[in-house]
Amino acid sequence: MTRTKFRRGWRLFTVRGWILTAVIGLAALAMFTAGYTAYLIQDLRVEARVDDELRASAEEFRLLAESGVDPATGEPLGSPTDLVRVATGRQVPGSNGGVLGIVDGRIVYTSSVAPLDLRADPEFENHLRPLTDQDEPVLETLQTAQTTYRVAVIPAHDGQDGGEQAALALAYDLDAEKRAFSEIFWVYAAVSAGSLGVVALVGWAVAGRLLRPVRVLADSARRIGREDLSERIPVTGEDDLAEMTRSVNEMLERLDGAFAAQRQLVNDVSHELRTPLTVISGHLQVMDTADEADVREARDLTLDEVHRMNRVIDDLLTLATAEHPQFLRPGPTDAEALTEEIFEKVTGLGGRSFSFESHARGPVVVDRQRVTQAVLQLAANAVKFSGPGSTIVMGSRAVGDGIDLWVRDEGPGIREEDRERIFERFGRAEPSKPGAGLGLPIVAAIAQAHGGEVRCTSEVGKGSTFALWLPRSGPGVVAAD
Structure with missing residues (x-):
């Protein structure tokens, strides 16, 4: 007390x-x-x-x-x-x-x-x-x-x-x-005392006016809660307090984004894991423990669903950390050598005819592992959505102040109304195909982290081309190891 x-x-x-x-x-x-x-x-x-x-x-x-x-x-x-x-x-x-x-x-x-x-x-x-x-x-x-x-x-x-x-x-x-x-200085003392009174009144008013943004900042901070970070503090003027207000608003933007990503991760996990858990639970409930074949079948199905959940969790964690400073570890790389290295790994996917068309030249600042992960994902999608014996072509070329790493397939193509949706989490052009719909969002996240983008051009019935454009100078913010 x-x-x-x-x-x-x-x-x-x-x-x-x-x-x-x-x-x-x-x-x-x-x-x-x-x-x-x-x-x-x-x-x-x-x-x-x-x-x-x-x-x-x-x-x-x-x-x-x-x-x-x-x-x-x-x-x-x-x-x-x-x-x-x-x-x-x-x-x-x-x-x-x-x-x-x-x-x-x-x-x-x-x-x-x-x-x-x-x-x-x-x-x-x-x-x-x-x-x-x-x-x-x-x-x-x-x-x-x-x-x-x-x-x-x-x-x-x-x-x-x-x-x-x-x-x-x-x-x-x-x-x-x-x-x-001395009498003159007594008069001076009286005038000084009166002047101090005026200074006190004016100073009180001026200090209140100057500190008003601080009070607004404090009031807004009290209103802003964990569940609602949408409110922003109004910025007035160009002084230090205005700069502080902008910094706080930027911090709120980052917090809002972080909480939104957290909520998205929780929603995605609950959305995608609910089905395999239901499948596992249902099969375990009806499994006949006395029937060895039924037990073996339930075991295989359970392991398959667990493996699928692991893949989904890994993909979601990749997306959740895409905006983290340590997500990328960029370094100078030769564009030609990078393209050839990725193509060698693409040919290991098998089941299709792979062709190399062209390569860009010169240095580029990228995260080799992340770029390889993105292009391999594009190639894996091309294998998944193209028929046996079809050809998948890969290459790279200089485009503006960056390079394109592209993959072209001879699959069924993608309708124009689906081209935006396929880059969203769990968005799929063909729901009947296997997969969680997280591959292309991961590719888009890697491109955005580099300061680039991923584009899709497609013609229904003839195939699709996915191009990963990356700036040569690397991402805007390079994270230290």
């Missing part, structure tokens, strides 16, 4: 669901990677811009120290304190910046126009004080409980030991600078 529930739960993850999950996952990964990469790049750009502004302010302070004048007196700036005072008033930092003037370690001057009040953060002043004792400009990042600052401290000295020590401190709230751009 638990396993059944597990399988039902697992089936919720259908191919459609897996495809949609993969698409959304890849889209989300791509969006996250692109957004995070852009965020890191923008973060570095913010830091670089802040550093550039701080360096530019430091350069302005240096120029002011070299050639600046006091705006109140018009005289050159004479002391570090005056330099810091004037610089503090002139500096106009950005939206998240602040300026401080420091003299002897104390904050003396602040900028009234600076957006950021650095004195509002007491911890900042404690971190800043050690930097004002330096002899060279300092660019540092200071971390307080409130925020993170990027600070530039530019010292100003009078050059005398124990003289005034002043410094100009410029700072930017780095977190506030980055926060403005």
Whole structure:
């Protein structure tokens, strides 16, 4: 019970669901990677811009120290304190910046126009004080409980030991600078989430449309049973799914043919073996076991019927395997040598006058044993349906891109309406003649397996000619040993 529930739960993850999950996952990964990469790049750009502004302010302070004048007196700036005072008033930092003037370690001057009040953060002043004792400009990042600052401290000295020590401190709230751009990426995240929702809806619809042939295939497979393989799956489009559907239809064709052959074999066996079994059963039932002659007669009849059943079974098995890949074992053969070899065997049938008329020349790819079997069957039929002392002529000739192996007799001939029927199983032109009617169907099966055909021309009262045409290049599919 638990396993059944597990399988039902697992089936919720259908191919459609897996495809949609993969698409959304890849889209989300791509969006996250692109957004995070852009965020890191923008973060570095913010830091670089802040550093550039701080360096530019430091350069302005240096120029002011070299050639600046006091705006109140018009005289050159004479002391570090005056330099810091004037610089503090002139500096106009950005939206998240602040300026401080420091003299002897104390904050003396602040900028009234600076957006950021650095004195509002007491911890900042404690971190800043050690930097004002330096002899060279300092660019540092200071971390307080409130925020993170990027600070530039530019010292100003009078050059005398124990003289005034002043410094100009410029700072930017780095977190506030980055926060403005972070809001943009929150908007990006919201838009990405909405886009993923759209991708999910569209992907669900597209995946369903693409997988529709698979569902049709599955539904058709459920309907198709062993007894009915006639249904075929409709093919739409020219994509991979359409190709898969065609392959499945071809497989169904092969299965349908295989089951039809199986049913035909069963029907043929039951049809042809029922009579000899009935004969055997009837004679055994009426046999007088005390009469030695009657027992011997019943035995001979039973053996004869058993032999006939064996021949019928062998013929039916030959027909049943005619479409099997291993039915033929073709190889290159000389047409002239093959014809002469078969003729020598035909003359062994006896009881008739045999004549050889002509032979084809050149190579041909055939199964020598199967071709010999077919031509001997044609010759055996000619012997069966012709009179004693009549002539049976055999030969071969080139016809188009193949060869004809033919047998001509002087028998009663075959009516035109019977010429098609004689190639069907158990079809016979003269039911009074012995035989099961399987010889010519076997010949036709051998011809078809080679990619050829068997033809019959006949004139009633004068005889018949059976020609086995075979392509020189051999069957379309050559089976390996």
